[in-house]
Amino acid sequence: FDRPTEPVFVPKGDNEVFVVPEEYLTDRFKPLGSGLTDRVGGGAKKITVKKISLPDLSLPMQLDRRAKFSLFIPSHRKMAARLIEVFMGMRNLEDFESAAVYTRDRLNPHLYTYALSVAIYHRPDTKDLNLPSLAEIFPDKFMDKSLFARAREESNLVEINQREPIEIPRDYTASDLDHEHRVAYFREDLGINLHHWHWHLVYPHDGPRSIVQKDRRGELFYYMHQQVLARFNMERLCNNLARVKRFINWREPIEEGYFPKLDSLTASRNWPPRFNNSKLSDIYREIDNMKFDIQDLERWRDRVFAAIHSGTVVDGDGKFVELSESRGIDILGNILESSVLSTNRNMYGDIHNLGHVAIALCHDPEGKHLETFSIMGDTATAMRDPIFYRWHGFIDDLFQEHKNTLPRYTTQQLGYSGVRVTLLEVQTDKTQIKNKLFTFWQQSDVDLSRGLDFTPRGPVLARFTHLQHRPFTYKIMVENTGSPRMGTCRIFMAPKFDERSLPMLLRDQKNFFVELDKFTVNLKTGKNTITRKSAESSVTIPFEKTFRNLDNQRPAAGVQLEQFNYCGCGWPQHMLICKGTSEGYACQLFVMISDFKDDRVEDNNQGDNRCADAVSYCGIRNKMYPDKRSMGFPFDRQPREGVDTIEQFLTPNMRIVDVAVHHTNTTVRPGVILEDN
Template identity: 60%
Template sequence: RPKEPVFMPKGDEKKAFEVPADYLSDKYKNIGSQVTSRFGEEASSQIKVSRISIPPLGEILELARSENFSLFIPKHRRIAGKLIDIFLGMRNVDDLLAVAVYTRDRVNPYLFNYCLSVAILHRPDTQDLDVPSIIRSFPDKYIDSKVFGEAREDANVVPVGSRVPIEIPKDYTASDLEEEHRLAYFREDIGLNLHHWHWHLVYPFEGTRVVVDKNRRGELFYYMHQQIIARYNFERLCNKMKRTERFINWDEEIKEAYFPKLDSLVASRAWPSRVGNQKLQNIRREVDGINIDVDDLKRWRDRIFAAIHSGVAQGRDGNIPLTENEGIDVLGNMVEASILSPNQELYGDLHNMGHVLLSYIHDPDHRHLESFAVIGDSATAMRDPIFYRWHAYIDDMFQEFKQALPRYTEAQLDNPGVTVKDIQIETQGSKPNTLQTFWQQSDVDMSRGMDFQPRGSVFIRFTHLQHRPFSYKIQVVSNKAREGTCRIFLSPKFDERGNPWLMRDQRLMFIELDKFKVNLKQGQNTITRNSNQSSVTIPFERTYRDLDTSRPQGGEALAQFNFCGCGWPANLLIPKGTPEGFPCQLFVMISNIADDQVQQTITGECNDSYSYCGLKDKLYPDRRSMGYPFDRTPRSGAETLQQFLTPNMRVQDVNLVFENKTYRPKGSI
């Protein structure tokens, strides 16, 4: 069994809680003293938990401790909302600790972990507490189930100093006979799935308004997932595959299969697989409180398209126009759907319920007593190829709206007086304008998520994509001293047939690499920027590490640190490329600061992955529509990228070379 999540600062494993006797769950009541002494022996100090009157848990207890938990299931969401409210409603940290200790042994462990994480992220008095990385609490959501047997063996037989990392093979979920398996390195990247889990933790779609109502969250839902699709399609092209097909016909068989080979340690069950050629079915699952038809999805879809085409949403209390700049935010909340949807009775819960229908495709009426598949959990959803087909469909709805917007005029793109003269990528040991990728192995300690004696570190070693660090060197001439925003994107140069793109298609292929403010002086300027400064990514260590090992000190910094577990994993900043070199186009633009700038003070150190994750408790720090300048259909006459360019933009051909070699880990995390 996994050790259940314990929210204690790391390094404090020697501390024990002194718990009021009646807090112990029934299971432990009669053996309370033995339980206490088992863990108490190791403890150097005790934390006294106060005895408070615990609010009734009611429905929260209906999700058994051994079941799986998914935010996409309305009943689970509802009870999560209740538990979050209980945690948020506690008067102070002592009371929060008391109720957390009380609930920990009673409620479902995944539910508990999620709700307490949300509460810690949002309570003003817990900003100096760490949220442990989910990979340490529940490694079973990320790692081949075989590993745990080996780990248990190691922990029992091999002394701590002599353990060698347990290696997860790079190809364990399928063979090369399955074409989709070429993308497994991306879909199953641990950091990528951690990012997605973290994003949804930071932007929940249900709960009290304080937790949900964040600046431009609907638009960010659209943009972050649009970029996932663009990046996935980029990787597909690198692997000589065409772009992913939208899952548009919901009566058609789904050809993609997926066998996750993950075991839920909490539920003691394997995550269900999906064989090829399954069809969506109506769901009747009393146990989960889900009664939903494929036709429900179709009705919601049609109503959403009606809103897009009329430019107006029917709100609960009157019409809401889908305006040029804010319409996408309304639409994001409507499609997802979040509680900020203008009218959930009418527009339903399309995207979330799509996840649900897909996740129960193998047992729609619960006759086999099976739980949901990986697509039903934000921690695991990105592993399955169907995730991308579903989100390609969702993105297409957003693009339908974007296409109807007025096109950017040259004046809205240009920055008069600013000319980008030259761009160069410099990678150590490579020719100019070459990006270099390769396989790298890393070791991560899994012992926190496993409860067996004797303890001690148990490392797993996994293989992931990586790129050599590089820098951009950008030459800009300005006719006066000014500020500007430098926006950097990358796109494949050719489509899957090897033809140059039309701009209306290529605009959807641009992946954001970086965005930052520049101070230009009058005349010639050289801007140098390193790849590890990207506004898209977080450093590799932060994705995996328990956030306390190298953390900055002080409450403010820590709060930022928790939030910034959200961020694209740095190892996937650059797509894989090909051994012979994959031709790409690097796009750089210096936009006019007058239309970019958001007036606010940004404090704290961790504001380094705002492109996909925003800033904690702040406005999204770029006033333009997310994805600018590629979020709209190009103006007429700009059929190709070259024709699209204004003087403040420039494109450079870049060669993306993959070295098929695996580098051993330098150190462990």
């Protein structure tokens, strides 16, 4: 993975180098002969690469080495699917390694890194390997371009042990004259963007069916992105912005411009900006082998609406498939995204992916200027752009349209007879403060050196500023009048008031509820006290997995990468709650204990629990989604007749409490122990 544009036989670390068969060299290097292949500094470990019969790479080779790669562009998608197939098809680890070495110098580095990551994640013999952070391999997708010149200066002039981290200012992409900039810290957060890249890596929409077909992947596409919107909306409300306006009229100019200020280190084209009031056009780009009209998108959208209202979709043979209460959302997810599991791509098209493309290419829809796509075209960067949320607002609206047709949950389905929640509170750790949460800014460092191909080598750190919160603990008291039994504890939080400071109606508020945690509890007869720490959340990955603690976790010489437990899918812990306001932002915390016998999933697969930090948004590798209820339960449907507020919605096994989120505008240095602030 390291230094993706350098030839593979150049030593990557201090301690190892690949020795490749001569025919693995590209045409440029072949004449230089075998001397090249074992050109190593003293003492480095040589890894001899096995000669295998070479796979047919003609398809993925069509993408230029210096082009950009987008999972949303159909022709790129096919190339990636082919390369994944090649990697997945290698019979053993040695052959896989050999194929990876051979392809690396021939293929586009972005395409290569994506396909290699998917293969490592899905192959049984590499599942123990952990992927390096994409922010380290392609730092140019995550940080300000001015940084790289400074990094070059630092690494050329300053000895390794005297180097200082290069600070990235918090406000580099825009000024507060642009209202949307108030939530730039959310959109541009490193951890959030890494989560999104990893999610799409774990749930590829194309490639061999064996890796695409995962339990409820279409539903998870809906739920994960719905939660991103809920979180973003909450963040907007506490920054005095109205909720996201869905992007529904594609003929209208897009009000929000965005200038990413990212610079591509590896491609010959940079990330183009989008000016205010840009308009979409029909796409006809021979260079990408791609042609579609806005009208195609509209036609597909109308067909999906019609399908939702009739309760059925039509498959490729003209047969009706019911959008049932339990399976409908999963079917729709695959249709809308779309994935290769779509019931009928001819009929329902490829709405979400091509929407990303139309937006990403609105500055050069016909390729006249030889420009390439903007950040909306890459899953590692798309969430930086305000339009991402407006586009997904439209996509989510289609899902909600389907959810609105489903029967409402009855009190019987929501309740848990004999179980009553008698107390819910949350306490900031190491204080006596109850029902107040605290946020502030923190700095963290990322090592850029894997991704920078200039010498001299050695770590070069970039220093980010991101939101952080003081850890807290939930306390829940439950009375059980029955025999000992199990329950699922579901914790959500939502804003209490809308944009006009009026109490929210539940039919609105339900879409704002952000999942904070979900876990199984054992209830004994009588009184039970449940405590749970914010860091244990089932939606997040620990802070250290987003920002590795560089001093403690840098691999010592000889230590293999697999000793890092780096499973990147999961919302970053430092973004678990919204920023709040200085005077305290009013939220409602909600807890529900549901009946475990309705939640339990029978799954005898061993699975892989090491990457199971963020199961709510990412599932568990090689296992079924561990909760039988609809994702988002109990807020995934309209409330029952006569229920207007969350208070009226409650059954005895639920409880709410008012919580205020307070923000202090101070910044703490890296590694400061949070509880002591």
